[in-house]
Amino acid sequence: EIVLTQARGTLSLSPGERATLSCRASQSVKSHYLAWYQQKPGQAPKLLIYGASTRATGIPDRFSGSGSGTDFILTISRLEPEDFAVYYCQQYGSSPYTFGQGTKLEIK
């Protein structure tokens, strides 16, 4: 089983700042099969990024993903108030398909 570790449990930033969230895999993630989701309180997760760097339909271009192998990054170039939420990474190339424990992005 691939274990995904999101190093920062909570990240405190201000609107307008740049956010960098990391996701490290216990073994190489096959062919960039890494997705990112955003979850707001009381809501279901929302797909942001798949294929490590491809934005899902309707996702603003301030969200970008990068990385390969075992290290992946989600970057939010300039934080908007609605971006403060919990973010999860997920690998989808090897069963069982696993998620990281999440990083909470909070307003500083």
Add this chain to the structure above:
Amino acid sequence: QLQLKESGPGLVKPWETLSLTCTVSGGSLSSQIYYWGWVRQPPGKGLEWIGSIFYRGTTSYNPSLKSRVTVSVDTSKRQFSLRLTSVTDADTAVYYCAREPNYFDNSGRLVMFDEWGQGILVTVSS
């Protein structure tokens, strides 16, 4: 617009069976280009894939739950269902149904989730 909605009991006794249904509207459950799955989230914790099904009945399950899980589909009712037997308090969670694009490579399926239901909290307690 696609909508997924979970339904079922919000309280299940220990060692009994949890049964949930997901009703699909605004889209076809019988589409060749999607699978349908279940994901759960214990209170305050992360996400766990439970299992997935294709409209023709092909299934895949998380090995950690496989002995207790059954996912089934009823295309005539536009529904797919989850059954989890012998529940304990560790099964207390919000259960989500979700749509999975039918992606695969030469090693097998690629399971990610592009649309989700609102979720339903199921508590295991006597």
